[in-house]
Amino acid sequence: MQGLPMNVIARRVRMGRLEAFLAGIRKKNNINVIYRDASAKEIVDLLRDGEFVGIMPDQDMDSVSGVFVDFFGKSAWTPSGPAVLNLLTGASIVPCFIVRKAFGHEAVIGNPIETVKTLDKRKDIMENTQRYTRVIEDYIRKYPEHWVWFHDRWKTREPENQA
Known part of the structure; x- marks a missing residue:
C-alpha cells in the first residue's frame, strides 16, 4: 500500500x-x-x-449508522459503513492494523473478510458487520495493549424489547 x-x-x-x-x-x-x-x-x-x-469501525459512535452486534460477549453499537459499502460497491473489507515495534510501527494487513450477499440486505449488513467485528476482537486479543481501552465501546445500549 x-x-x-x-x-x-x-x-x-x-x-x-x-x-x-x-x-x-x-x-x-x-x-x-x-x-x-x-x-x-x-x-x-x-x-x-x-x-x-x-474506516475505523471499532468505536461506539451513535451519530453514524450502525447495528448492534456481539463484541466480546456484549451487544455493542457498531458502525455498519464497511458492510454497507461492501454490498453497494463490491469493495473488499480488508482489515489493517498498526502494531508497535521496538523501533517504530508495522502495518499488518489481513486477508479480505469473506462477506455474504443474499436477498436480505438488512441481514447481510448485520452478518457482515459481525464478521469484521470478530476480526477486530481477534486483533485486540493478540495485542490488547494496542487498543484504546478508555473509549466506552458499550456506551449506546440496545433498546429493551417492547412486546
Whole structure:
C-alpha cells in the first residue's frame, strides 16, 4: 500500500493544534482525509475507482449508522459503513492494523473478510458487520495493549424489547 493513495474517513478535531499535527502526518504519508460530514457519493466513487478507503469501525459512535452486534460477549453499537459499502460497491473489507515495534510501527494487513450477499440486505449488513467485528476482537486479543481501552465501546445500549 505504500506509495498508493490512501483515503481515510475521519471526524474533524476541534483542537487546532491537534488538527494541524494530524494534517501534517497525513500529508507526509499521502493520506487524503474524507470528513464524516462529506458526501457518501465521494466514498462510493473512490471505492468503485479501486482506491483504498480506511474506516475505523471499532468505536461506539451513535451519530453514524450502525447495528448492534456481539463484541466480546456484549451487544455493542457498531458502525455498519464497511458492510454497507461492501454490498453497494463490491469493495473488499480488508482489515489493517498498526502494531508497535521496538523501533517504530508495522502495518499488518489481513486477508479480505469473506462477506455474504443474499436477498436480505438488512441481514447481510448485520452478518457482515459481525464478521469484521470478530476480526477486530481477534486483533485486540493478540495485542490488547494496542487498543484504546478508555473509549466506552458499550456506551449506546440496545433498546429493551417492547412486546
